[in-house]
Amino acid sequence: MKIFPSSSIKKLDAYTIENEPIASIDLMERAATALTKAITDRWNTETPVTIFAGPGNNGGDALAVARMMAEKGYKLEVYLFNPKGELSPDCQTNKELVEMMEEVAFHEISTQFVPPVLTPDHLVIDGLFGSGLNKPLSGGFAAVVKYINSSPAMVVAIDIPSGLMGEENTFNVKTNIIRADVTFSLQLPKLAFLFAENTEFVGEWELLDIQLSEDGIEETETNYEMLEIEEIRSLIKPRKQFAHKGNFGHALLIAGSKGMAGASVLAARACLRSGVGLLTVHAPMCNNDILQTSIPEAIVETDANETCFAVPTDTDDYQAVGIGPGLGRNEETEAALLEQLEHCQAPVVVDADALNILANHRHALTHLPKGSILTPHPKELERLTGKCQDSYERLMKACELAHAAHVHIVLKGAYSAIITPEGKCFFNPTGNPGMATGGSGDVLTGVILALLAQGYPTEEAAKIGTYIHGLAGDVAQKKQGMIGMIASDIITCLPTAWRLVSE
Numbered sequence: 001m002k003i004f005p006s007s008s009i010k011k012l013d014a015y016t017i018e019n020e021p022i023a024s025i026d027l028m029e030r031a032a033t034a035l036t037k038a039i040t041d042r043w044n045t046e047t048p049v050t051i052f053a054g055p056g057n058n059g060g061d062a063l064a065v066a067r068m069m070a071e072k073g074y075k076l077e078v079y080l081f082n083p084k085g086e087l088s089p090d091c092q093t094n095k096e097l098v099e100m101m102e103e104v105a106f107h108e109i110s111t112q113f114v115p116p117v118l119t120p121d122h123l124v125i126d127g128l129f130g131s132g133l134n135k136p137l138s139g140g141f142a143a144v145v146k147y148i149n150s151s152p153a154m155v156v157a158i159d160i161p162s163g164l165m166g167e168e169n170t171f172n173v174k175t176n177i178i179r180a181d182v183t184f185s186l187q188l189p190k191l192a193f194l195f196a197e198n199t200e201f202v203g204e205w206e207l208l209d210i211q212l213s214e215d216g217i218e219e220t221e222t223n224y225e226m227l228e229i230e231e232i233r234s235l236i237k238p239r240k241q242f243a244h245k246g247n248f249g250h251a252l253l254i255a256g257s258k259g260m261a262g263a264s265v266l267a268a269r270a271c272l273r274s275g276v277g278l279l280t281v282h283a284p285m286c287n288n289d290i291l292q293t294s295i296p297e298a299i300v301e302t303d304a305n306e307t308c309f310a311v312p313t314d315t316d317d318y319q320a321v322g323i324g325p326g327l328g329r330n331e332e333t334e335a336a337l338l339e340q341l342e343h344c345q346a347p348v349v350v351d352a353d354a355l356n357i358l359a360n361h362r363h364a365l366t367h368l369p370k371g372s373i374l375t376p377h378p379k380e381l382e383r384l385t386g387k388c389q390d391s392y393e394r395l396m397k398a399c400e401l402a403h404a405a406h407v408h409i410v411l412k413g414a415y416s417a418i419i420t421p422e423g424k425c426f427f428n429p430t431g432n433p434g435m436a437t438g439g440s441g442d443v444l445t446g447v448i449l450a451l452l453a454q455g456y457p458t459e460e461a462a463k464i465g466t467y468i469h470g471l472a473g474d475v476a477q478k479k480q481g482m483i484g485m486i487a488s489d490i491i492t493c494l495p496t497a498w499r500l501v502s503e
């Protein structure tokens with residue numbers, strides 16, 4: 001599913017209007033019908049409703065919703081804010097229709113606004129601004145937003161909470177943005193919905209289908225997309241009847257140190273549960289018995305060092321290398337990692353401490369083996385790129401890094417982003433907050449490593465791996481609950497997740 005910037009949404013509207021063809025006012029009618037259904041499905045006719053409409057088409061949507069809800073018997077009060085005496089044509093048309101309805105208490109505000117009483121029983125519908133917002137709200141509009149936010153009423157936002165920009169909100173005025181309980185967004189999500197710091201504004205979001213032109217969506221380029229199960233399913237290669245383990249690659253995992261054998265165990269198990277043919281784990285001597293006992297399926301190659309990774313190993317026989325989980329950051333490991341990366345031909349998944357070491361040796365970032373993937377969480381990314389003010393800036397910096405280093409990046413978070421060197425971002429919809437637990441990232445490294453070793457191209461390995469990891473987390477959450485689940489449960493649920501996307 002594509003995610004478009006606000007600038008493209010207007011064009012998509014225009015494309016639909018011209019090619020369907022449909023009159024602009026009828027497209028608004030379609031949007032309002034979908035919005036009315038979504039709202040009336042959740043709130044009954046007893047709910048007192050107060051609608052705030054702005055001068056553009058977002059306000060037009062709100063006025064059309066007012067008319068449709070009034071026809072269904074809701075008691076409504078409508079405030080249309082028109083400080084400049086200038087409404088968009090479709091907003092004007094809907095204003096005239098609402099004005100005529102006796103059952104609607106309609107107020108058009110040009111200067112003085114006496115705020116209505118809003119109780120906890122009230123439902124506020126926010127149609128002040130949508131995708132046409134071009135600067136942070138200020139003045140009278142900001143005052144209205146503050147009034148709504150300070151009220152005890154439930155708030156539903158039409159398309160996007162008023163005041164929130166569709167993409168970047170780094171320099172927005174946070175007090176002047178509607179804090180919605182629910183956002184009903186038209187057709188496609190906005191990029192801003194995917195950022196953690198915006199949930200306080202967006203609340204729960206739901207997409208409403210308004211049948212924008214499929215051709216228009218197809219033809220309009222965008223850098224942002226949401227992964228969907230159909231795409232993942234189409235990427236997974238079925239196994240041939242006469243396949244043998246040599247067909248599924250030999251992966252090398254360089255992980256663990258004294259006290260952190262667990263990280264290598266988790267990554268190794270996840271790798272084996274993701275279809276790899278063979279797995280060798282390179283680990284310090286002290287981790288040997290732990291690995292041999294807990295993962296009989298893996299081959300263990302011990303480092304000459306007792307407690308940490310200190311001596312690079314030959315990678316010629318491997319199709320992919322995973323490096324980082326539980327590695328530690330002492331000087332010997334640092335030197336070994338840099339040398340290891342310099343002499344490696346196979347694609348590498350770089351995670352955890354390996355990323356932290358690279359943050360101190362940034363020159364090495366531009367010499368990573370072709371097809372490599374970095375899997376940072378936000379803090380690890382910031383160690384590589386410098387401090388970021390918010391998720392949008394972090395995404396942009398990650399794109400710059402992916403471009404400069406010619407690598408793919410999986411930026412982990414609620415909607416993990418798979419970022420290509422060309423600047424495309426694919427957001428992952430699977431996963432849940434139960435996965436915010438130690439070892440969860442090690443599992444992801446193992447899954448992606450397995451896919452690279454099996455010969456999946458880098459972008460596909462990152463997409464499938466991230467999706468499956470989240471899906472296994474969702475299966476684990478159903479079984480164990482969000483609070484009780486641990487990283488090992490995600491591994492236990494990997495086989496079910498694989499079946500869900502491949503059978």
Ligand SMILES: NC(=O)C1=CN([C@@H]2O[C@H](COP(=O)(O)OP(=O)(O)OC[C@H]3O[C@@H](n4cnc5c(N)ncnc54)[C@H](O)[C@@H]3O)[C@@H](O)[C@H]2O)[C@H](O)CC1
Pocket residue numbers: 009010012013027028031054055056057058059060061088128129130131132133134135136137138141158159160186187212
């Ligand atoms: N394809 C769709 O998704 C459809 C969307 N619809 C709805 O239309 C709005 C977008 O409408 P638009 O008229 O382009 O923009 P707005 O209503 O958001 O407002 C534009 C209006 O406001 C002025 N303005 C912008 N920023 C500010 C500001 N900071 N302060 C004051 N005024 C500002 C600007 O100059 C314009 O005059 C979309 O969100 C949907 O709700 C269609 O109804 C159906 C198809």
Ligand SMILES: [K+]
Pocket residue numbers: 058126127128129130157158159160161162
């Ligand atoms: K809105």
